[in-house]
Every structure is written in C-alpha cells, then in structure tokens.
Amino acid sequence: MKPSKTAENIETKSRRDPFEWVRQKAAEAVVQAEQEAAETPRQMFLPGFDIGAFPNHLNRSSLIAPIARGRRKFHRQAAMVTRKDCVLEYTGEQLDEADGDLIMALIAFAQPFSLGAPVPLNRKELLRKIKPGGIGSTQYDWLYKSMKRLREGVLFLEARKPDGSTRYTVGKMESFNVLKELKYDGDSEAYTYTLDPRWVVMFGNREYSLIDWDKRMQIGRGLDMAKTLQRLLATSANPVQRYGLDALKAQMEYSGRMRDFRESLARAVRELERLEIIAKSCIEDSAKGKLQLAMWLPSSE
The missing domain is CATH 1.10.10 (Arc Repressor Mutant, subunit A)
Structure with missing residues (x-):
C-alpha cells in the first residue's frame, strides 16, 4: 500500500526540519507508551x-x-x-x-x-x-x-x-x-x-x-443523593466540609428547580445523620454570599 500524500508530506517535512522530526518522534513515543500501559497487566x-x-x-x-x-x-x-x-x-x-x-x-x-x-x-x-x-x-x-x-x-x-x-x-x-x-x-x-x-x-x-460499605448498604431506597454525598465526604479529611449548592446541583445532574433540589438534599443529609456518617448539617451563606451545604463529621463536634 502506498503511503498517503499527507504522510509523504510529513515525512518530507521532517527530513528538512529536524525539529519537526523530533516532535513527530516524541508524539509517536507517547502513543506507544500509552498503548503499552493499556496492554500490560499491573x-x-x-x-x-x-x-x-x-x-x-x-x-x-x-x-x-x-x-x-x-x-x-x-x-x-x-x-x-x-x-x-x-x-x-x-x-x-x-x-x-x-x-x-x-x-x-x-x-x-x-x-x-x-x-x-x-x-x-x-x-x-x-x-x-x-x-x-x-x-x-x-x-x-x-x-x-x-x-x-x-x-x-x-x-x-x-x-x-x-x-x-x-x-x-x-x-x-x-x-x-x-x-x-x-x-x-x-x-x-x-x-x-x-x-x-x-x-x-x-x-x-x-x-x-x-467508603464505609456497611453504612452505604444501609442507605434507604430512593436516597441515592445520600450515597453521592457519602462519596464526596470521603475525599477529604476536613472535619467540616462545605459545598456550594449550585456546584452540587450540577454534579448531581439535577435539572429541576433549586427549591426541589434543596428538599431532596435535606432528605439525603437526614439519612447521613441517621447513619452517623455526619453529625449535623446546615445550609448557610458562603463568604461570597452564595448558598452552601455545610456538613460536620462525627469527630468534629
């Protein structure tokens, strides 16, 4: 099979321009490295x-x-x-x-x-x-x-x-x-x-x-928002964690009204409190005047 004109042009250009040749070889090395990483058991x-x-x-x-x-x-x-x-x-x-x-x-x-x-x-x-x-x-x-x-x-x-x-x-x-x-x-x-x-x-x-799997499996049906919050809380050791409501709504792919989102969020945090995943929570204003959810881990009280 004859190489395409594009490939011929790149090859010809790389022969004339040593920097282009180096860039081409570096790109090929990246592709090769990722392919090996995807195929080598670890x-x-x-x-x-x-x-x-x-x-x-x-x-x-x-x-x-x-x-x-x-x-x-x-x-x-x-x-x-x-x-x-x-x-x-x-x-x-x-x-x-x-x-x-x-x-x-x-x-x-x-x-x-x-x-x-x-x-x-x-x-x-x-x-x-x-x-x-x-x-x-x-x-x-x-x-x-x-x-x-x-x-x-x-x-x-x-x-x-x-x-x-x-x-x-x-x-x-x-x-x-x-x-x-x-x-x-x-x-x-x-x-x-x-x-x-x-x-x-x-x-x-x-x-x-x-993630505490035993508690995760005790989260009630229809309260998947509590599961999302549990995963999010686990990413940080901060005793008090705060998340903007707009950001949470986007992360949770929630397309409804903010009022409805807040009601669902309230049910989720009550479930986290019931299972002692958090000690307490509240919705408050941030330093920039934006609504945020604050959650306290049990050891932070």
Whole structure:
C-alpha cells in the first residue's frame, strides 16, 4: 500500500526540519507508551479495605450521579462536572449510584488478579455485596444491563497540577473503558471481565477514598443523593466540609428547580445523620454570599 500524500508530506517535512522530526518522534513515543500501559497487566494493592475504594477525581465528578428513574441520558464526549484540577470527558450512558457500587465491587473482586488479566465473576456473590435483600431475576437482569453499560463507557481524564500543567492523562491516545473486556456465557450465565491496567494510575499517590460499605448498604431506597454525598465526604479529611449548592446541583445532574433540589438534599443529609456518617448539617451563606451545604463529621463536634 502506498503511503498517503499527507504522510509523504510529513515525512518530507521532517527530513528538512529536524525539529519537526523530533516532535513527530516524541508524539509517536507517547502513543506507544500509552498503548503499552493499556496492554500490560499491573498489580494494584489497596490495603485496609474489602470493598468501597474509588478514585477521588471520579468521586468529585458527575460521572456517577443520583439520577431519577427514566432520566438516564447518553453523553457523547461530554465534559463532565469536575473540580478545576481535573478534566473528564465521557461517552456512554449516564452512570448512577448503583453503577458506582458495581464498579467498586468489581475493583474489589479483581484484587487477587493483575489488572489487565481476566477475572471470573460469581454473580450471586457480587449481588449479595451490592444489593441487600433477595436476589432474583430482576437483580440478574439489572446486572447484565449495568455490566454492558460499563463495558461501553469510554473515559478521558486529565489530572492537573496547581499551576495548570498536566500531571497525568488516561485515555488520551488509547481509549479507556470502565471495563476493558467483558464476556458472558449465556448457557452457564457466567461473566468474565477485565479491568484496564490504567486504573492503577487513577489510584496512584493514595488519591482515592475508602467508603464505609456497611453504612452505604444501609442507605434507604430512593436516597441515592445520600450515597453521592457519602462519596464526596470521603475525599477529604476536613472535619467540616462545605459545598456550594449550585456546584452540587450540577454534579448531581439535577435539572429541576433549586427549591426541589434543596428538599431532596435535606432528605439525603437526614439519612447521613441517621447513619452517623455526619453529625449535623446546615445550609448557610458562603463568604461570597452564595448558598452552601455545610456538613460536620462525627469527630468534629
């Protein structure tokens, strides 16, 4: 096959311009490095937890949100809500808190294996971890759809330093799927899944949260907003945490009125208080006169 005229022009230009040649080789090296990172199995050890670890950048984003039933929209290379130290683009169906629970469980179940290696999944054992109560056809059907949704979801994440420069990227040249591979045997109804080795990067430098899973599983039905707040609280050790209502509303993909959002938020924080995830909370004015939610952790009283 003859090279394209564009490729010929680049090659000719690079021969004339040594700087262009260096830039071209550097770009090729980046592509090669990311491809190797996406294909090389890596071990990840997260000490001190059974289930409930998740990267902070994802916990602080709208990737997973407490969306209402029937409101699951499709994103196409959409810029998700994040903090200023992160850029996150996502293509796929909006993920909800149940999907988030599943991701955390899949990460925990993969602990004995190198990331990038196939992991056999006992679906009944997994559902017992993330779906308190009985297990039947409804739960199995949900698991099939959610696993498929995670396999199809594609991420690009760029973490930034305080000066705005790039710390690391995931999924820039080589696509990053929430699940890199997924196989399902309809006869045995067994799953085998593979996590992308680059999950290690997002968990690096202890940039992840450990969530109290027992309390998470006690959060009442219809109170997914409380689950979102629990993940957000886990990203910081500050005894008192404050979040602007406008930012929370955007992160939670809440499109309704602010008045309705505040009512839902009030129910969520009461649930966190009931489970002693927080000691108390209030809505107050920030120093800039904007409404914010303040939450006190139990040890801060």
